[in-house]
Amino acid sequence: MASFLHIGSALLLGAALVNGQTSATTATTTSLAPAQQTVSADSDSGVPLNTAETVQLTTEVLQNLTSQLNQTTVSYFDFGNATAATKRSTTGCKVFPGDWAWPIDFIWDIFDLLLGGRLIKTVPSASSCYPGWGDQSAAECAYVASVWNDSHFHMEDPTSVMWPLYQGRTCLPTGSNVTATCTLGGYPSYAVNVSNVAQIQLAVNFARNLNIRLVVKNTGHDFSGKSAGAGALSIWTHHLKSLRYIPSYSDSTYSGPAVKMGAGIQAQEVYEFAHANGITVIGGEGKTVGVAGGYILGGGHSPLGSIYGLAADQVLALEVVLPDGTFTTVTAATNPDLFWALRGGGGSTFGIVTSLVVKAYPKIGVTVGSITFGTSNVISADTFFEALKTYYSYFDAFTAAGTYVYFWVFPLGNGQYIFETHPFFAVNHTVDQFNTLIQPFVDDLSALGISVTPSGTYYDDFYDAWLAGFPLETVGSTTMLTGSRLFPRENFNNATLLNVTIAAHRQTLEQGYPILAFQMKADAPAGSVPNAANPAFRTMLMHGITSISWPATASSAEILSAMNTMTNDVLGPWRAVSPNSGAYMSESDLLEPNFQQAFYGSNYARLYSLKQKYDPCGVLYAPTAVGSEDWTVSSADGLPDQNGRLCHV
Numbered sequence: 001m002a003s004f005l006h007i008g009s010a011l012l013l014g015a016a017l018v019n020g021q022t023s024a025t026t027a028t029t030t031s032l033a034p035a036q037q038t039v040s041a042d043s044d045s046g047v048p049l050n051t052a053e054t055v056q057l058t059t060e061v062l063q064n065l066t067s068q069l070n071q072t073t074v075s076y077f078d079f080g081n082a083t084a085a086t087k088r089s090t091t092g093c094k095v096f097p098g099d100w101a102w103p104i105d106f107i108w109d110i111f112d113l114l115l116g117g118r119l120i121k122t123v124p125s126a127s128s129c130y131p132g133w134g135d136q137s138a139a140e141c142a143y144v145a146s147v148w149n150d151s152h153f154h155m156e157d158p159t160s161v162m163w164p165l166y167q168g169r170t171c172l173p174t175g176s177n178v179t180a181t182c183t184l185g186g187y188p189s190y191a192v193n194v195s196n197v198a199q200i201q202l203a204v205n206f207a208r209n210l211n212i213r214l215v216v217k218n219t220g221h222d223f224s225g226k227s228a229g230a231g232a233l234s235i236w237t238h239h240l241k242s243l244r245y246i247p248s249y250s251d252s253t254y255s256g257p258a259v260k261m262g263a264g265i266q267a268q269e270v271y272e273f274a275h276a277n278g279i280t281v282i283g284g285e286g287k288t289v290g291v292a293g294g295y296i297l298g299g300g301h302s303p304l305g306s307i308y309g310l311a312a313d314q315v316l317a318l319e320v321v322l323p324d325g326t327f328t329t330v331t332a333a334t335n336p337d338l339f340w341a342l343r344g345g346g347g348s349t350f351g352i353v354t355s356l357v358v359k360a361y362p363k364i365g366v367t368v369g370s371i372t373f374g375t376s377n378v379i380s381a382d383t384f385f386e387a388l389k390t391y392y393s394y395f396d397a398f399t400a401a402g403t404y405v406y407f408w409v410f411p412l413g414n415g416q417y418i419f420e421t422h423p424f425f426a427v428n429h430t431v432d433q434f435n436t437l438i439q440p441f442v443d444d445l446s447a448l449g450i451s452v453t454p455s456g457t458y459y460d461d462f463y464d465a466w467l468a469g470f471p472l473e474t475v476g477s478t479t480m481l482t483g484s485r486l487f488p489r490e491n492f493n494n495a496t497l498l499n500v501t502i503a504a505h506r507q508t509l510e511q512g513y514p515i516l517a518f519q520m521k522a523d524a525p526a527g528s529v530p531n532a533a534n535p536a537f538r539t540m541l542m543h544g545i546t547s548i549s550w551p552a553t554a555s556s557a558e559i560l561s562a563m564n565t566m567t568n569d570v571l572g573p574w575r576a577v578s579p580n581s582g583a584y585m586s587e588s589d590l591l592e593p594n595f596q597q598a599f600y601g602s603n604y605a606r607l608y609s610l611k612q613k614y615d616p617c618g619v620l621y622a623p624t625a626v627g628s629e630d631w632t633v634s635s636a637d638g639l640p641d642q643n644g645r646l647c648h649v
């Protein structure tokens with residue numbers, strides 16, 4: 001709120017002069033300086049804090065504030081494990097706009113001043129399409145509609161999310177008749193455009209002390225609406241963009257090159273940086289995904305995962321603002337519990353990460369390959385599924401060789417199917433090595449009467465291969481959702497289970513649902529410190545994703561019905577053939593039954609107890625995050641979205 005800085009100052013001054021007796025100010029100053037102090041860059045990780053991290057909220061800052069603000073007001077920003085906050089609600093709910101306990105504008109103005117003008121009052125990203133927000137414009141609306149499917153638009157907005165279903169489908173750029181209104185819906189009320197740790201601490205303390213829902217938004221990629229929340233204050237980490245190359249990091253667990261990345265760093269950025277430094281850093285396939293945010297905290301699968309494991313396995317140290325507002329360094333040595341939990345136990349749960357130090361690897365070459373086959377007038381559906389089964393039977397060999405394959409199987413209607421790789425990402429393989437690797441599979445296809453002509457192009461660096469192999473994906477749909485399953489090794493190596501697995505997948509495809517899947521493994525790298533990543537990752541050879549769609553005009557009841565179809569009818573058979581496995585929390589069905597087992601497996605009990613220890617008053621919440629079963633959102637439309645009040649169950 002750049003403009004609020006001025007208004008805020010005027011209000012403070014006005015309050016001091018006009019309403020002297022009840023004023024927040026006791027000093028004669030006309031404005032408040034940002035509540036921050038620059039501290040030493042020393043970190044227990046051995047890697048210096050970045051500039052944003054040396055700017056902190058300290059008890060000295062708060063103490064000095066008492067010369068300008070009364071004790072009550074200062075207490076809103078104080079550290080602690082406040083249980084007093086619950087006194088602000090008699091309903092067990094987070095305080096919501098309109099409640100008596102919701103801070104008056106004057107308090108938000110003070111907050112903004114302490115933040116150095118970084119508070120943003122939410123305006124929905126497509127407000128230009130509607131009256132009421134003061135910025136209606138046909139031209140701007142047309143622009144927003146034209147970029148709605150591009151992740152860049154949502155990531156640059158303080159509150160927009162890439163799966164609008166979970167903000168309650170308000171304020172869509174099309175003026176779709178499903179919700180031809182533009183309200184805040186599931187968007188937070190305010191966001192803090194953070195540029196330093198002090199602002200995160202102020203926001204955490206303010207939300208905790210005033211019992212306001214807190215949301216963390218990085219890019220907004222989350223498939224389950226985890227970066228949205230009605231009536232919330234959001235911490236927007238997107239602009240925490242530091243990157244530092246550490247040629248030789250060393251602790252008791254690892255010696256070698258590393259990279260320290262700010263929480264806002266995205267895949268494209270860290271890959272460019274690694275490329276420029278002649279190294280390789282582990283991230284996902286998606287270009288704009290927040291590598292240092294929800295991605296790595298939830299596990300993070302990678303095109304390099306079959307060789308190096310999960311992204312979470314690469315983390316050596318984290319700098320974190322905890323739910324009590326304090327800033328701490330988390331390493332295997334300083335805080336083994338949080339070091340375990342933060343690496344794979346999920347975002348928005350134990351704290352707000354401001355940066356991470358991750359392992360880096362030497363430059364590596366990749367062949368980006370392609371194989372496609374489908375039904376035709378000579379290839380029957382039965383033969384097609386025999387071919388698919390043949391491919392599945394090579395999963396163990398192909399992942400052991402270090403490859404990662406993003407593949408699509410589409411039902412085309414009338415019993416026709418097509419298989420495509422997008423791409424076959426053959427890490428550490430020349431084209432000749434790639435051809436040698438897949439020759440037995442090609443021969444098997446040939447025996448089924450399917451002739452394929454694989455193609456491959458070699459790149460001597462991961463960055464170039466990734467650029468060539470993974471185009472930007474579309475987002476912004478309000479007419480579909482996804483569900484997924486991690487299929488374990490035995491499903492492909494045991495002939496009986498392979499038959500059962502193929503039968504389940506065939507059923508999915510016959511019912512008209514696509515399969516978009518990753519052939520990969522993510523075994524824990526040798527010698528790595530154990531972490532909280534879903535144990536189901538360690539046995540998987542396939543992360544299968546499917547989706548369900550509905551018409552743009554579908555009612556909430558019809559969408560809910562489609563959701564239930566996904567959860568039960570579509571994913572039920574997938575669960576039935578992999579009963580001891582789970583699903584990847586970051587690319588899953590929001591309504592996954594027994595999500596604790598599916599997303600966290602045997603780690604859940606320990607994660608839950610750490611949640612109670614570090615966040616006893618539930619400052620951080622996200623749907624399906626650890627401890628989320630203690631809370632419920634009463635959405636306005638009966639769908640499991642974020643457009644209602646958050647209450648303790």
Ligand SMILES: Cc1cc2nc3c(=O)[nH]c(=O)nc-3n(C[C@H](O)[C@H](O)[C@H](O)COP(=O)(O)OP(=O)(O)OC[C@H]3O[C@@H](n4cnc5c(N)ncnc54)[C@H](O)[C@@H]3O)c2cc1C
Nearest residue numbers: 218219220221222226284285286290293294301347348353
């Ligand atoms: C197009 C696309 C491609 C994808 N590709 C991959 C892929 O290749 N591999 C893969 O594993 N996943 C992939 N994903 C899934 C992705 O990992 C998740 O959507 C992930 O949650 C994104 O994290 P984010 O920080 O970018 O998103 P956000 O939606 O902003 O955040 C996700 C969650 O993390 C929390 N969070 C974010 N930053 C922090 C922080 N600093 N501290 C604490 N909590 C935080 C948020 O509160 C939220 O709960 C993809 C998703 C999309 C839409």
Ligand SMILES: *[C@@H]1O[C@H](CO)[C@@H](O)[C@H](O)[C@H]1NC(C)=O
Nearest residue numbers: 022023024025070072073106
């Ligand atoms: C402290 O300041 C706030 C904000 O101006 C005001 O609402 C409140 O009445 C003040 N309290 C006291 C005890 O002066």
Ligand SMILES: *[C@@H]1O[C@H](CO)[C@@H](O)[C@H](O)[C@H]1NC(C)=O
Nearest residue numbers: 036037038058060061063064
């Ligand atoms: C607090 O106030 C004292 C006295 O004015 C000043 O010396 C000190 O620098 C202040 N500290 C911070 C962190 O602003």
Ligand SMILES: *[C@@H]1O[C@H](CO)[C@@H](O)[C@H](O)[C@H]1NC(C)=O
Nearest residue numbers: 079080081324325326613614
């Ligand atoms: C909050 O509780 C934790 C765990 O008991 C404790 O370590 C921490 O010091 C407390 N924080 C504050 C600011 O009192």
Ligand SMILES: *[C@@H]1O[C@H](CO)[C@@H](O)[C@H](O)[C@H]1NC(C)=O
Nearest residue numbers: 176177178180551552553554
């Ligand atoms: C919404 O659109 C559908 C299809 O275009 C149409 O049949 C329906 O009447 C519309 N509903 C409203 C309320 O405009």
Ligand SMILES: *[C@@H]1O[C@H](CO)[C@@H](O)[C@H](O)[C@H]1NC(C)=O
Nearest residue numbers: 001120156158193194195239
């Ligand atoms: C957020 O802050 C960054 C600088 O840290 C600035 O470049 C950007 O314009 C700000 N965005 C908004 C929407 O205020």
Ligand SMILES: *[C@@H]1O[C@H](CO)[C@@H](O)[C@H](O)[C@H]1NC(C)=O
Nearest residue numbers: 307361364402427428429433
């Ligand atoms: C790449 O392959 C070579 C053999 O061709 C092997 O020696 C090397 O260890 C592999 N590199 C990695 C990172 O797996």
Ligand SMILES: *[C@@H]1O[C@H](CO)[C@@H](O)[C@H](O)[C@H]1NC(C)=O
Nearest residue numbers: 148149174474475476477478
């Ligand atoms: C693109 O965005 C529109 C809204 O403008 C949405 O209706 C549509 O489903 C999106 N398309 C895709 C492919 O995600």
Ligand SMILES: *[C@@H]1O[C@H](CO)[C@@H](O)[C@H](O)[C@H]1NC(C)=O
Nearest residue numbers: 490493494495496497498500
């Ligand atoms: C294969 O799986 C079936 C069904 O679970 C099981 O009965 C059988 O023992 C397994 N075979 C082997 C060799 O593990």
Ligand SMILES: *[C@@H]1O[C@H](CO)[C@@H](O)[C@H](O)[C@H]1NC(C)=O
Nearest residue numbers: 386494495496497498499500
């Ligand atoms: C698997 O199915 C095929 C038919 O597709 C059958 O010939 C084979 O015997 C089955 N294998 C097992 C172990 O059930």
